[in-house]
Amino acid sequence: MKVTQQLFLFIGLLFSSILFAGEITSFTKKRNEVTFNCKDGSKLSLTINSSSVVKVWFDQSGKFSRQNPSFAVVNEKLENIGDISVNEEPSAYEIFTSKLRIRVNKNPMQLQIFDKYQKLVFSDYNDKGNVPNGKGVKSYKNLRSDEQFFGLGEKTGTLNRRGKNYKMWNSDKPCYSTTEDPIAKSIPFFMSSYNYGIFLDNTYKSEFKFGTESDDYYSFEAPNGAFVYYFIFGKDYKDIQKQYITLTGKPIMPPKWALGFAQSRGLYTREDQALEVAAEFRKRRIPIDIIYQDIGWTQNLQDFDWRKGNYKDPKGMLKKLKSNGFKMIVSQDPVISKKDNKQYLEANKLGYFVKDVRTDKAYEMPWPWGGNCGVVDFTLPAVADWWGKYQQKPIDDGISGFWTDMGEPAWSNEEDTDRLNMKHHLGMHDEIHNVFGLTWDKVVKEQFDKRNPNKRIFQMTRSAYAGLQRYTFGWTNDSGNGNDVLDGWSQMENQVAVGISAGLGGIPFWTTDISGYCGDITDYPAMAELYTRWMQFGVFCPLSRAHHEGDNAVEPWMFGEVAEKNTKAAIELKYQLFPYLYTYSRKAHDTGLPITRGLFMEYPKDLEAAKIDNQFMFGEEILVAPVLKKGERVKRVYFPDGEWIDFNDKKTEYLGGEKLPYKAPLNTIPIFVKKGSIVPMMPIMQYIGEKKDYPIIFHIFPNYEDEKASFTLYEDEGENLDYLKDIFSLTHIICSTVANGFNIDISPEDKGFHQSDKRNFVLSILTDKKPTSVSINGNAVTWVPTEKLNTETDFSQQWSWDENGKKLLVKIPDQRKKINIKINN
Template identity: 55%
Template sequence: MLKPIKIAIIPILSIFLSLNVFAQTSPLSCSSYELNGRNVVFGCENEAKLSLEFLDSQNIKFWYAPNGEFTRNNESFAVVNEEFDPEFSVDVKENPSNFEIFTGDLRVMVHKKPFKIQIFDRYQRLVIGDMDGEAYVTEGAKTETRKVLRDEEQFFGLGEKTGPLNRRGRSFTMWNSDKPCYSDTEDPLYKSIPFFMSTYNYGIFFDNTYKTEFDFGKKSDEYFSFSAPDGAFIYYFMYGKDLKEVIKSYTKLTGQPIMPPNWALGWSQSRGMLVTEDLTRGIAAEYRKREIPIDIIYQDIGWVEGLQNFEWREDRYDDPKKMLSDLAEDGIKVIISQDPVISQAVEDQWQEAAKNGYLVNDVRTGKPYDMPWPWGGNAGVVDFTNPEVADWWGELQQKPLDDGVKGFWTDMGEPAWTNEESTDRLFMKHHKGMHAEIHNVYGLEWDRVVTEQFEKRNPNQRVFQMTRAAYAGMQRYTFGWSGDSGNGRDVTDGWENLADQVPMGMSAGLGLIPFWTTDISGYCGEITDYEEFSELYVRWLQFGIFNPLSRVHHEGNNAVEPWLFGEEAEKISKAAIELKYQLHPYIYTYAREAYDTGLPIMRPLLLEYASDEETYELNDQFLFGEELLIAPVVEEGVTYRQVYLPKGNWRDYNDPAKSFKGRQTIDYDTPLNVIPMFVKEGAIIPKMPIMPYIGAMNNAPMILEIFPAAKPSEFTLYEDEGTTNDYQKDHFAKTKIESKTTSSEVLVTINEPQVNNFNNDEKRNFWLEIFLEEKPTEVKFDDKVLSETSFRELKKKWNTIFDVSGYHYDAEASRLFIRLPDNKQKQLISIHK
């Protein structure tokens, strides 16, 4: 009897490695060049080529081709503009050992051997430089670039990543992943934003959608690197006088962020099982009964009858159209969830999608990929890279929009359960390529279709869309939230999870996600003792109101309405939400700045105080716009916290009589009802009265809160219609308000508004609240002496009578209140000491 013969099966990869097929190569010399206008291509050994395309004098596109061929599978998913200066051109000066290119702002030196590129600023200071002989290291299809790492260099960015704001000494991977209840060291997460910035005032956007990696000195203290396992090796170098200028260049490259509807900057309520008409109506009624402002109620995926037919579940909604209409009359908008799949259980839709090629195929079978889905059974993944899918999906999603729904949150777009370990998903073939290339842009393509179809079918209406999984360029279509945060093992022990959301939100902003929110309360964990959880809930909410989009959300049927956590928690939460509504004109003005420049509303201090190295490590405080500094409490049971105040003079917003000089750390008392909040001296903060929802009060006064300083200051208030896309045509009103203090008086100037195709005729009053430590001797409005009156009389009918002016001084609060009509002309208020 013959014995079976055991045959050793050697993996093909091992054979390749033994033959050195994947041996590392790096061009050691580049000795020739071709110049065409603003594009220079350098010829290197082993047929490698490197293209430098100068977008203008500060921004350069690098494309390294190891085989000398500048080809790519797809045009960029992120880049929408390379025409920074179409007339720009360069000259190349060849020297014996190098080539030199001068742009006016930069000096680019290309060393012939060993090959490397160094970029200097106009003062001959090194901005960035390659490692000798290791500028580009290729191994098989993988390429890595290595840049010299300097001792003092710090890095920020990569969008929504966990951990400290400063990325120095850490490494990161871009692979959109569903990681519920993630820790502060978890990586990768939901979004891939391969854009970072250095304290040497440059940024890098690595435009490669594969599973790229970034190392900021973790494996070597000599260099930092970024690499891609496949695909075209393209990156953009952006230089500026500061990081704000770099962000503006990145915005110009990848597109401006859309503005949300004005009501989207209000308060919103959600939970995993908020998926019935009765519950939705009940929550809305309770908010109004308790006089807590709210604009949005979300419906999670359980609203839908089947994934994803966009039909309401009949057993959960009696009359969804009437529900939506009734809620709208009360100022409440409904946002619904959608998933990017078609369940096999929804047979008609499944057959239609499969027949028409709307689903991602399995390359092994040529049939739709069989995707296990967390609910609804196995499903097909909709192929949003297929142009034919767009109108089909648009028609489907329009059904609830026609019912009265106001927008979507696109969930599970990684697509869910397609994490690093899910290698079987790599057999998915999309219209635009294999999944290894498309994975990180799958959510982006979905969001693109959702927004483009919304705008096609709802002309000139602003889209509301908030997403979990995305890639660079997402800001053109959608907003973001940070996914499933919180402690799933013990919901009350989520303090570290809360603390991690603060730098994550700041980093999201640096990655051009200016409209962002955490899941307030944390998504994960069963809430079994509301009293025990109340402190964490309150502190999360106090941070969350300073997220541009503020949504409270939790998993399953864990209710997280403010009144559930006790009377004290409800009172504190209500006051915090009311503060958000009061600050709406201020927030909305910065929303416009985000659209114009890409600068975030919630921003790390280093953006405004780049020369202050203390700001590099501030992970638990941030600026809200330029004038407000927020230092949320993220530790349990603390009675005070330390706050770093940057350069300048700052006042305690909660008690403006307290003033602090900057460049120091102070101890600040933090009882549960207090949010550490500081305002820059000289600041002018536009506000509105507390309202149950955005726009609830007709002819509302424009409140101007002013903190006079010796140095003149100004603020330009931005206003537009609020819900249309006319802002993209610059239809708006801008009003510059100025403040100046002398030894004898405080002068406030409200300039004539700059109006462009915007109806600015609505009557209203200006209501000034000026911090003033002593009662004035006289208050004049355009040379007319104003009369002093009681606060009650001054405020009476402030949104219905528009020919009354006067003032009141509150000595206890050190506040001067002035009322005057907005006559749409230049107005001067003089306050004599």
């Protein structure tokens, strides 16, 4: 017994000395970086990147070496911190910034971060802040009883991650369930309700466990590689996300037309079909900008040659489509098929394929299409220009962009362990797997930029890592129910949360596959309701694409007259909201803030808002509560703090703070506008840019007396890169509610661009009283009946009163001069 006790004691001592970071014995400092040296040889490095961002690097070897520099972080110099000071106390070291007090306890080593008011924000859990495990590290952090977590990019399930585990391993999961994990993208960044965010900058198969192991702690871990994470303190979720974007790079802006509607299908792979579908959309007057071509458009994967027999005159096809306002997007795959393909022989000879570490020859990847393939090694610098020449061929023919598909690469999920034998130029596959798609998208964009100067890229990707927003947009993979397409309601509902989460991962421009990708459609009338509701949600995705597998057609007219009518109306609404959406697209570029936002982001103090997974804010002014359940005609809508006006009737008001029933028949999307808002819109067009001189309609939902409503409209050329040079125009509008009416100021601010030399502004003001007079810059304005208010071709100043709608309409030519409108009741 005594021997056994001694053995247990020895094992315990060994366990504590090996597994837990031990006592700090000294520190060294170099400007804004402090390294703490431990008795066991491990080291902890803290780099103060700004007054609110700290880079934490634990290395059990003490060498601080890494195989590759960060694939995600592009800017660590967030603030000129200068030479920091370290205060040494008997039991701890302390570092102060203007926002944080950082404390590192000596024995055992423990990192704690307080705000400037000495409130504990973030802490290692006891002595387990960094626990080595073989080549990996697991980090345990204090968990508060009321702490909530949001983020990790595209993930299924509830928005609040508390009580769940997640892995980072890009996975090809068609028809994924509402709880399946992992799926196609890995973005190891999350935010806590305690005003901090964590970005674990490690590309291996990291894991996050938010309170599943204990009520006292949560953890994140990586099996290999440098254990580096960034602590980001912020006043709210928006502040934290902005700082994450500053670290990892701004999202690129899509071309204007990308925000229109897009139609796709798995077997959209024929010239005659593309022209027929385009003609049918125009005939039925359903707005659309984009037609996709899926994987079978090429002769071979991935030679970028049009498939013989399917395309007789691709240049002519693209010219016809362009003349009718269409853009075409074609797919890319990151592989080259081996069979009867001269491109394979060329790439193999040049050494451009990922190698099999067992043979040092090209790894043979089984591929869902085209048999065995070579996997292109996009981490090899020489590959970039070679790939760029190939992908330029269809661009020169007239296509408008790509969707990079299957970039996990496909069939490389956790169970596919043979893929771990792949050796890339920059490392083994266990390190490169999660960034494989990112390195591909980087090549696609940089080569596009090189060969198409001053032109915005359209690139939409399935699989990527943190930082993808610098190169590409996203879609939420192959959703839907493959076993029973009619039973895809829960998958559709969870797409709302998956999309909101995409935005939290730095992907503001994304789409769901409207209709769901999975499942054979054999009964179109039975599918009509699901399709209609998916479209009514999907038009509020910044990028809106209808897509389905195989030859399952999902054009609006396939589902019957009622579904066509209702989906057409939803698409038309998307186009009407384009000025609003495009303004938020610029904000997304500048700040990284998502366009579709969880209620918790706009209302972080509203505890009920944090529980809502099936509604979202569309920008800051508009609340969307799509109908997501079969047969539902009354939607219970949660209204956050404030007052909300029914966007559909522009009359009914709802007081925030509770769930209320809202009638939503098949032709209705529950949409609400925050009181005290201005929403810019435009007339329905068949495609973005169909008319240059369209009027801007400012829908004004006035605030209370002595309060204001305001908006700043953003406009630019829409397809070139001048936005990166800040060449654009702004139109500031402020509506002040006064005792006897309204006082409205419009102030243009042109920075090398203005949209039109001849267009109108139309103010649509929600008010109960017909005014007695309207003046513009002190001059009385002529009243006309509503039916005679010509907003598109007449450029005189006019006003009208809509008694039924209880709204005042004021038309003013936009002469890019300051305008003051006084409205007297």
